[in-house]
Amino acid sequence: MSQRPLSPHLQVWRWHVTMLSSILHRASGVALYGLALLAVGWLLALSMGPTTFAGVQTVLGSVLGKLILVAAGGAVGYHVTNGIRHLVWDAGHGFTPKVASMASWISLIMGVVGAAWVAGRVF
């Protein structure tokens, strides 16, 4: 099997923004699984009473907590925008290189916007 020719892989291709947007959709999706678990933790803490809730709020208010929230804002902004793009693809549109690259940049920008928006609120 190792002697057989392989299809061109990453190092052979000129870098293109669609490569980044493709893998970032997965990465942000996995990160958002974590965010969803955090959100459930927040709800559970709230349901347990003021003392537990205050503890969670203190953690979220720490520098690390704020950074996690900013990253979550970025992941949401990116995954939602790029997710809509996936739905457009599923409908059969947006496959030309020009549109695909432009959509990649829009998704990336929306990720930055999401992170910046959260940063503006927590810092």
Next chain:
Amino acid sequence: MSQSQPSQFRTPLSRARGLGSAQSGLKHWIKQRLTAMVALPLLVWLLYALVAHGVDSYATARAWVSAPQHAIPLLLALVLVFTHAALGLQVVIEDYIHKPLSKIILLVLNVLVAALAAFAGIFAVLRLSFGV
């Protein structure tokens, strides 16, 4: 397909060709997209309502979650988001984890964690809503 063809020269595609699909792929694909399309407006509404209401204390947070216009979309969003997350992570595990035992353990854990988290979230929202 002829049996005389040496198997090491056959690609996985040629081995699979003619055997039909695995049958469950389309359901997975549709569920992944439907959960996204329904969860998206719910999450937009919840985020908007959260920011508009402001949850800076235990009392405001509690009041926000237990209001029906937030609690009901929250319950639905918990089901949709964790279904979507489990379907998505399943594909990531299947793509990147090749050792059979590790793969099966992670695939089972994925479902268990998502289900447990969804039910825990639903439990918390109901508990807050009913004031116990």
